[in-house]
Amino acid sequence: MNRINKKLQEDKKLLSIYFTAGYPKLNDTVEVIESLEKSGVDFIEIGLPFSDPLADGPTIQASSTAALENGMTTEVLFNQLKDIRKTVSIPLIIMGYFNPMMQYGVEAFCKKCEEIGIDGLIIPDLPVQDYNENYKAIFEKYGIINVFLITPQTSDERIRFIDSISNGFIYMVSSAGVTGAKDSFGNTQETYFDRIASMNLNAPQVIGFGISNAETFQQATSKAKGAIIGSAFVNYITDKGIDKIPDFITTIR
Amino acid sequence: MSYFVDENGYYGQFGGAYIPEMLYPNVEELRQNYLKIMQEDSFKKEFDELLKEYVGRPTPLYFAKRLSEKYNTKIYLKREDLCHTGAHKVNNTIGQILMAKKLGKNRIIAETGAGQHGVATATVCALMGIECVVYMGEIDIARQAPNVARMKMLGATVVPALSGSRTLKDATNEAIRDWINNPVDTHYIIGSVVGPHPYPDMVAKFQSVISEEIKWQLKEKEGKENPDYVVACVGGGSNAAGAFYHYLDEKEVGLIAVEAAGLGVDSGESAATSVLGNEGVIHGSKTLLMQTKDGQIIEPYSISAGLDYPGVGPLHAHLCESKRAEFISITDDEAMQAGLELCELEGIIPAIESSHALAVFKQKEFKKDDVVVLNLSGRGDKDLNTYIKYFKL
Numbered sequence A: 001m002n003r004i005n006k007k008l009q010e011d012k013k014l015l016s017i018y019f020t021a022g023y024p025k026l027n028d029t030v031e032v033i034e035s036l037e038k039s040g041v042d043f044i045e046i047g048l049p050f051s052d053p054l055a056d057g058p059t060i061q062a063s064s065t066a067a068l069e070n071g072m073t074t075e076v077l078f079n080q081l082k083d084i085r086k087t088v089s090i091p092l093i094i095m096g097y098f099n100p101m102m103q104y105g106v107e108a109f110c111k112k113c114e115e116i117g118i119d120g121l122i123i124p125d126l127p128v129q130d131y132n133e134n135y136k137a138i139f140e141k142y143g144i145i146n147v148f149l150i151t152p153q154t155s156d157e158r159i160r161f162i163d164s165i166s167n168g169f170i171y172m173v174s175s176a177g178v179t180g181a182k183d184s185f186g187n188t189q190e191t192y193f194d195r196i197a198s199m200n201l202n203a204p205q206v207i208g209f210g211i212s213n214a215e216t217f218q219q220a221t222s223k224a225k226g227a228i229i230g231s232a233f234v235n236y237i238t239d240k241g242i243d244k245i246p247d248f249i250t251t252i253r
Numbered sequence B: 001m002s003y004f005v006d007e008n009g010y011y012g013q014f015g016g017a018y019i020p021e022m023l024y025p026n027v028e029e030l031r032q033n034y035l036k037i038m039q040e041d042s043f044k045k046e047f048d049e050l051l052k053e054y055v056g057r058p059t060p061l062y063f064a065k066r067l068s069e070k071y072n073t074k075i076y077l078k079r080e081d082l083c084h085t086g087a088h089k090v091n092n093t094i095g096q097i098l099m100a101k102k103l104g105k106n107r108i109i110a111e112t113g114a115g116q117h118g119v120a121t122a123t124v125c126a127l128m129g130i131e132c133v134v135y136m137g138e139i140d141i142a143r144q145a146p147n148v149a150r151m152k153m154l155g156a157t158v159v160p161a162l163s164g165s166r167t168l169k170d171a172t173n174e175a176i177r178d179w180i181n182n183p184v185d186t187h188y189i190i191g192s193v194v195g196p197h198p199y200p201d202m203v204a205k206f207q208s209v210i211s212e213e214i215k216w217q218l219k220e221k222e223g224k225e226n227p228d229y230v231v232a233c234v235g236g237g238s239n240a241a242g243a244f245y246h247y248l249d250e251k252e253v254g255l256i257a258v259e260a261a262g263l264g265v266d267s268g269e270s271a272a273t274s275v276l277g278n279e280g281v282i283h284g285s286k287t288l289l290m291q292t293k294d295g296q297i298i299e300p301y302s303i304s305a306g307l308d309y310p311g312v313g314p315l316h317a318h319l320c321e322s323k324r325a326e327f328i329s330i331t332d333d334e335a336m337q338a339g340l341e342l343c344e345l346e347g348i349i350p351a352i353e354s355s356h357a358l359a360v361f362k363q364k365e366f367k368k369d370d371v372v373v374l375n376l377s378g379r380g381d382k383d384l385n386t387y388i389k390y391f392k393l
């Protein structure tokens, strides 16, 4: 069974962290992952940086630009991760935009992920339909789970369709917007969280975008299986350095 | 082979809608409605009326006698430079502002590089009394001060794009992010035949008035609708799409797309996407784009801000791959000389984008009785500073 599915069966609320590979320094990637696992994080999204990350807010734009300037590439990332399964056992997901994967070759990319022990991919700009028609078979061949996004604007009908082709979890984007830290969620979010919870979907939901602290983590996971923190974590390591990662995680739960 | 968009939003292998789920409802709403709205009588009537009374269409198809003599062929200039606001861009913004109104949107966003599309968008927003926000790279804001001032006078808010290389591609990213953040009340007026389906098709259709007019105008002047060649410059490709549109299926009409070679195709400072680019995804569309082997988008260079884009629209990628159109590249120097030549021979100061198209006559020889229609996409007022610097005027 894929590590993601196993993790989703655990009887607890899941905390996931997103960070940009190759940031703050090119060779920090592995240390960040190891430190996150030791701090009790349930799974990790490793951001493959892209020059034009159009679903991301200023924080992740800046970390992506810095990582690229540091010399991060797809090849470098795969090299950094080649022995990651010797030290890390929690699920690992690569999150990145479609163009770098397309240039590497979607099949070659998935194959490499399988070799390394990457469990899933999140590709915000790969349309659901395109995946379903052209890439699903490849992902399945290499046992890679593709994670789809839904937003407050996604219709029930489309959510049902996305649920029907999801074999891991559904990534619930918390509000209409790009990535970025928020201090709290308002009524609109609560209503949306409730709406999705009441749909009784097959795939568990994990909420991301705007989760930044214990309060937003608590709000999100009261309605969903887990929550993902991205920008707030990137901001934190920008300010405090990667040595302080455990301190950040203890403030969340 | 078809050169028109298929029902899935593709031109051959190019096109589609590679957008994050957050944009799906907006783009889907547009996709489901744009053709229907464009066919409504009330829409057509208002669009045609505004093009006539406000933009000043039809624009002349002018026989350039002295230029023709010099190059020993028959050259007609399609005078898009005489459109209100100084370029073809306004054909599209008129269409899209009417579309936005039909869709019930009350806020407009746009990206701009040189500022021409920003000005054309700010203009139609002023005309309709609709809020307008234009994203423009911080570096472009500094290089194109007069157009920034024009947008402000027209009531638009100009927001600097501070991310990435702080030019057109980043302004486009910022506009897309704004749309993600404002999914309900906002319409994004994209400035060329780029972006996710249905934008390339919608913008091409709004610009197709150019070739629609060329057909009847040429019939009046030459007794035939079809020239031997149509020539246009390509940034994203909207003026070329408009000039080519009604000739795409007319095999005997040669289509020539002119890209900016910058300092030279091999100089590392170029925007010649058809030569330097390969298939990839940019701004929601699968097309030809300039990128590293890792798939990071490369910042292009051209003296002309309007051609300074790392991709081309998917229609043009298809025209290039299928060889329906011939793609040529023109350097900064060749374009500047061709621009000056038009001033001296015909008394017309062209936009530097259009000057690239004009340089075709130095690179390609036409027959004496060939009829060549060249789309003069814009006027040179906006480029005066660049001309002054270049020619030390």
Ligand SMILES: Cc1ncc(COP(=O)(O)O)c(C=O)c1O
Pocket: B087, B088, B089, B113, B114, B115, B116, B117, B191, B192, B193, B233, B234, B235, B236, B237, B238, B239, B240, B305, B306, B307, B351, B353, B354, B377, B378, B379
């Ligand atoms: C006068 C003029 N011509 C051409 C272009 C290039 O755009 P497109 O290729 O979409 O026509 C621009 C863009 O700003 C322009 O201002």
